[in-house]
Amino acid sequence: xxxxxxxxxxxxxxxxxxxxxxxxxxxxxxxxxxxxxxxxxxxxxxxxxxxxxxxxxxxxxxxxxxxxxxxxxxxxxxxxxxxxxxxxxxxxxxxxxxxxxxxxxxxxxxxxxxxxxxxxxxxxxxxxxxxxxxxxxxxxxxxxxxxxxxxxxxxxxxxxxxxxxxxxxxxxxxxxxxxxxxxxxxx
Numbered sequence: 001x002x003x004x005x006x007x008x009x010x011x012x013x014x015x016x017x018x019x020x021x022x023x024x025x026x027x028x029x030x031x032x033x034x035x036x037x038x039x040x041x042x043x044x045x046x047x048x049x050x051x052x053x054x055x056x057x058x059x060x061x062x063x064x065x066x067x068x069x070x071x072x073x074x075x076x077x078x079x080x081x082x083x084x085x086x087x088x089x090x091x092x093x094x095x096x097x098x099x100x101x102x103x104x105x106x107x108x109x110x111x112x113x114x115x116x117x118x119x120x121x122x123x124x125x126x127x128x129x130x131x132x133x134x135x136x137x138x139x140x141x142x143x144x145x146x147x148x149x150x151x152x153x154x155x156x157x158x159x160x161x162x163x164x165x166x167x168x169x170x171x172x173x174x175x176x177x178x179x180x181x182x183x184x185x186x187x
Contacts, residue, residue: 014065017085018043021067023183024156025083026176028071032168039078040070046084055091062087079162079169081176085155092152093129099150099159100133111139124170127151127177134166149173153180 021043028036046066047059064085072078086092100118115136124130130151137144147169148161158176160169 014063017063018065018067020183021065021083021085024180025067025069026071026081026172026179027069030175030179031071031073032171032175033073035073036071037073038069038071040068042066042068044068046086055086055094058088058091059084059086076163077168079160079164079172081172082157082159083176083180084157084159086152086157087155089128089152089154092155092157095157096129096131096150096152099157100131100148111137113137114143124151124174124177126153126181127173128154130173132166133161151177153177156180 028038043065045060046062046064047056049066062085064087066082066084068080068082070078070080084092084095086095113135117132117134119132120130128151130149133148133150135146135148137146144163146161147164147166148159149169149172150157150159151173152158158173158180160172160176162169164172
């Protein structure tokens, strides 16, 4: 009976961690303009899908959940958003610095990289660290610019990446940081 209570408590903690992660990520209703829709959502253990080494191991031990969403409003404008509770501010800040290299290891990234720029973004109130990555690529769809932003609000890492003009992506990043601050409560 004691083991059953332990298993039930662990399941409840898992549900609450997933709910917490979902509360911190942008949805269509949070985005500027009309006609945004969510195409896909995934929730998985933070650190389980990451090449982050020691920080990934610590994130797994912390027991948080990552939420990943793909959003679009049509007309070639769309992006994915991700929120990861890393356990500590230091680990989330390390993740921000490592994130640009993670996409290069993605086997689904079937494009030719023409040019890549990585620089610290303008300050967003309440964001601990922040990087912008712009990649000019060629793919089956032709020449495109993919804008990615990586940041953290304390121990919560966020990533935004897609075919969105940089000024709109900056606005979305500010909305994401605000949503994290509103949805984040320490366990």
